[in-house]
Amino acid sequence: MVDDGFGVNILLIWTLKELGIPMNELSESRLMIQGSNQGVQRAIGAIKIDIKMEDMCSSEWMHVIDSKTSYNILLGRPWIHENKVVTSTYHQCFKYFEDRLQKKVVVDVNLSPRRKRTSQTQSST
Secondary structure, three states, rough: OOOOOOOEEEHHHHHHOOOOOOOOOOOOOOOOOOOOOOOOOOOOEEEEEEEEOEEEEEEEEEEEEEEOOOOOOOEEEHHHHHOOEEEEEEOOEEEOOOOOOOOOEEEOOOOOOOOOEEOOOOOOO
């Protein structure tokens, strides 16, 4: 999930385990995270992981929490700003320019991770 209102990147503890990352690789974190439900939770730890999505690669600090959520990983403003992504919560997708070309890539969260919609930027006449 991508959320431009969230100031940190979040990784769920069970996702960390599914990735095969041992708990002893976590750095200490004293971060208190306030969710959209106004509940406050302390991060278990933090870890820097590599994220590859389509042709976009980045290395991001993720704060690990133990919580029941509707997402496996939440990419917040740190990831959005670093990758110059434009989000649309209404359309449930995000856009970015690939390889500094005028090719716009749209990643739809409802599609399979291997599918993407690509369009060329066109001038209107």
